[in-house]
Amino acid sequence: MTNRLVAGILCAGWMAAAVPLYAQDAARKDLVLRGDAQCTRCHDAEDNPAVLAIGKTRHGTTADGRTPSCVNCHGASETHINKPADAKERPGPERTFSKKSTTPVAARNQACLTCHQGGNRIHWQSSTHASRDLACSSCHQIHTAHDKARNKQTQTEVCFQCHKEQRAQVNRPSHHPVMEGKMSCSSCHNVHGDNPKQLVRASVNETCFSCHTEKRGPFVHNHQPVQEDCSICHNPHGTTAANLLKSRPPFLCQQCHSHTSHPSQASGLPTGRTTSNSLSGSVARGCLNCHTNIHGSNSTQNSATVGRFRR
Numbered sequence: 536m537t538n539r540l541v542a543g544i545l546c547a548g549w550m551a552a553a554v555p556l557y558a559q560d561a562a563r564k565d566l567v568l569r570g571d572a573q574c575t576r577c578h579d580a581e582d583n584p585a586v587l588a589i590g591k592t593r594h595g596t597t598a599d600g601r602t603p604s605c606v607n608c609h610g611a612s613e614t615h616i617n618k619p620a621d622a623k624e625r626p627g628p629e630r631t632f633s634k635k636s637t638t639p640v641a642a643r644n645q646a647c648l649t650c651h652q653g654g655n656r657i658h659w660q661s662s663t664h665a666s667r668d669l670a671c672s673s674c675h676q677i678h679t680a681h682d683k684a685r686n687k688q689t690q691t692e693v694c695f696q697c698h699k700e701q702r703a704q705v706n707r708p709s710h711h712p713v714m715e716g717k718m719s720c721s722s723c724h725n726v727h728g729d730n731p732k733q734l735v736r737a738s739v740n741e742t743c744f745s746c747h748t749e750k751r752g753p754f755v756h757n758h759q760p761v762q763e764d765c766s767i768c769h770n771p772h773g774t775t776a777a778n779l780l781k782s783r784p785p786f787l788c789q790q791c792h793s794h795t796s797h798p799s800q801a802s803g804l805p806t807g808r809t810t811s812n813s814l815s816g817s818v819a820r821g822c823l824n825c826h827t828n829i830h831g832s833n834s835t836q837n838s839a840t841v842g843r844f845r846r
């Protein structure tokens with residue numbers, strides 16, 4: 536802040552006599568980014584928060600000609616650098632990104648998209664997050680060596696600021712290993728994209744198949760809801776029932792299958808509500824004991840003994 540103080544005095548007191556500030560800049564060295572001297576003569580190592588930490592991020596790879604300087608993000612900011620004589624207070628830079636920023640969100644994001652519109656962000660403008668006025672900097676920290684959003688171990692903290700329901704879900708007994716740090720929200724979501732539910736693939740099933748390839752089939756006998764949408768039976772974030780199931784069998788199954796229609800002629804099968812080994816009995820509960828291949832089966836026969844997802 537020392538430099539800034541000096542600069543302040545220069546502006547306030549010696550306005551007329553002062554050597555033009557840009558002339559002084561020429562003699563100054565850049566500290567972390569190419570061409571940053573015009574800013575870092577005031578925003579130096581004493582700045583709090585530590586602005587210069589940007590030098591430790593990918594944006595600080597000055598050998599890479601594509602990396603930005605301060606003005607690429609904050610704008611040329613002429614009047615901020617050289618406070619006009621008639622201004623009471625130093626005008627702010629052209630673009631700011633903090634929570635209290637008055638720069639319109641779209642203008643803030645445009646500064647980033649100038650370089651980052653490609654790849655995962657090709658459809659940013661039609662994403663749910665864009666339509667809800669999120670800024671890139673709602674998730675990304677630019678002036679810290681460790682951007683929490685980019686690290687599997689810390690990414691959830693960023694999301695949970697706004698998504699409390701998913702926080703509760705991923706802590707339920709059955710869950711994907713997200714809190715264990717083996718997966719992250721972005722294993723399934725491209726939060727910059729416009730796929731349904733901002734998924735990494737065009738549908739729920741395609742997203743699941745990217746890891747659970749064996750569930751894709753093709754199967755000789757398909758189970759209709761499996762083909763339709765895995766999330767009919769599974770909650771991908773977490774559940775109390777095992778296997779990420781929204782409810783336990785037989786209840787899960789009986790949302791669609793009336794147990795009374797279960798063939799009663801085959802011995803050992805549950806028969807009806809009133810019989811001793813009916814719905815509430817152990818046999819009925821174990822729909823999966825018999826229908827073991829619930830996601831689809833490849834049996835070429837379709838008889839009482841081998842068909843119906845039983846092999």
Ligand code: HEC
Pocket residue numbers: 539542543573574575576577578605606609610611612615616617625627628630631633
């Ligand atoms: C002559 C000194 C000086 C120069 C040069 C200067 N700044 Fe500043 N800047 C200040 C002062 C003073 C403040 C306000 C006090 C503070 O926030 O610490 C400030 C605040 C800021 C803020 C915070 C604004 C806010 O509302 O959150 C940003 C961002 C900023 N400057 C960026 C830049 C950039 C980028 C450059 C170069 C293009 C630059 N500054 C050049 C003195 C300077």
Ligand code: HEC
Pocket residue numbers: 567568571574575578583584586587589594603604605606607608609632633672675676677678679
């Ligand atoms: C890649 C874009 C980008 C570049 C390059 C960049 N900034 Fe920033 N700056 C931001 C964002 C975004 C914020 C909001 C806080 C954050 O995300 O860390 C910010 C915040 C600031 C702040 C306010 C800190 C606060 O939170 O009060 C200052 C001052 C600042 N930048 C100065 C600079 C200076 C000086 C440079 C050049 C050395 C620079 N910035 C380069 C994007 C950038």
Ligand code: HEC
Pocket residue numbers: 593594599601602603604607608646647648649650651671672675677682685
């Ligand atoms: C002048 C071009 C430019 C601007 C403007 C710019 N970036 Fe970058 N950014 C880069 C380059 C180059 C890289 C490093 C190469 C890469 O990862 O593609 C990078 C890397 C990143 C990364 C990846 C960091 C990593 O660890 O891999 C993130 C996140 C990022 N930028 C976010 C932003 C955000 C948010 C803004 C706006 C506040 C912004 N960038 C503005 C050029 C830019």
Ligand code: HEC
Pocket residue numbers: 644647648651654655656659664669670671672673674675684685690721726727
């Ligand atoms: C809702 C939070 C969120 C918002 C908003 C967001 N990002 Fe990201 N971004 C992430 C996460 C999480 C990752 C890590 C993804 C991964 O590692 O696969 C990421 C990764 C990146 C990367 C590096 C990897 C890549 O995809 O190329 C860049 C660059 C980037 N974001 C730029 C941006 C820009 C520019 C914006 C604004 C237009 C933005 N982000 C808005 C959360 C966000």
Ligand code: HEC
Pocket residue numbers: 663664667669673674684690693694695696697698720721724726730731732733734
């Ligand atoms: C600043 C708040 C904020 C942060 C941080 C945030 N989100 Fe969101 N997100 C929203 C809002 C607002 C919506 C719109 C729906 C809603 O109200 O829940 C949304 C919607 C979503 C959706 C549903 C998209 C759709 O099309 O229905 C997904 C998925 C999502 N966010 C994932 C994430 C992930 C993953 C992260 C962390 C990398 C994250 N979000 C960080 C605010 C946020």
Ligand code: HEC
Pocket residue numbers: 691694695698701702705711713718719720721722723724732734739742766769770771772
């Ligand atoms: C294994 C894949 C997977 C992971 C990991 C994952 N999600 Fe999702 N998420 C989905 C699917 C599939 C949907 C859409 C179906 C649904 O809502 O059940 C979804 C939906 C959402 C929605 C929208 C919910 C709604 O009701 O519209 C939000 C918000 C969300 N996820 C946030 C997150 C956050 C935050 C994380 C990290 C803690 C995360 N997700 C991790 C697969 C995943």
Ligand code: HEC
Pocket residue numbers: 709710711712718722723739742743744745746747765766769771777778779780
């Ligand atoms: C990025 C890879 C990945 C994606 C995408 C993915 N999963 Fe998983 N899934 C895993 C891993 C890893 C496990 C844990 C395996 C283990 O613990 O042995 C798992 C476990 C499961 C389990 C068993 C959970 C338990 O309690 O044993 C179910 C069910 C499941 N996934 C369903 C889905 C569904 C539905 C989707 C799509 C919405 C999906 N997965 C997407 C990687 C993934």
Ligand code: HEC
Pocket residue numbers: 740743744747750751758760761762764765766767768769778780784823827829830
């Ligand atoms: C009709 C309900 C239903 C649908 C729809 C469904 N599942 Fe399952 N899933 C189950 C049941 C029931 C189990 C427990 C199986 C068991 O205990 O043998 C299970 C278990 C799993 C498991 C963990 C055990 C294993 O077999 O590896 C994974 C992974 C899985 N399902 C992925 C998926 C995927 C991917 C989809 C979408 C393509 C999907 N499920 C659709 C009912 C369903």
Ligand code: HEC
Pocket residue numbers: 756758759760767768784787788789790791792822823826829842843844
């Ligand atoms: C969302 C609704 C839904 C759920 C939940 C569901 N199913 Fe199905 N199931 C169907 C539909 C639709 C068919 C196809 C009916 C037809 O072809 O007549 C089917 C067919 C079947 C068949 C017969 C296949 C054949 O060859 O006729 C069996 C066996 C079956 N389901 C078992 C189960 C079991 C066990 C569960 C629980 C783990 C379950 N289903 C959950 C909708 C569902």
Ligand code: HEC
Pocket residue numbers: 785788789792794796797798801803804805818819820821822823824825826838839840843
């Ligand atoms: C003891 C083994 C067993 C158990 C337990 C069992 N099933 Fe079955 N299920 C069968 C057999 C065998 C068939 C084939 C009967 C046939 O084709 O005549 C069948 C057929 C079906 C069919 C196809 C009906 C039709 O009309 O074609 C459905 C649906 C079904 N079972 C659902 C369930 C559900 C839901 C449960 C749990 C409440 C369950 N089953 C428990 C063995 C069992």
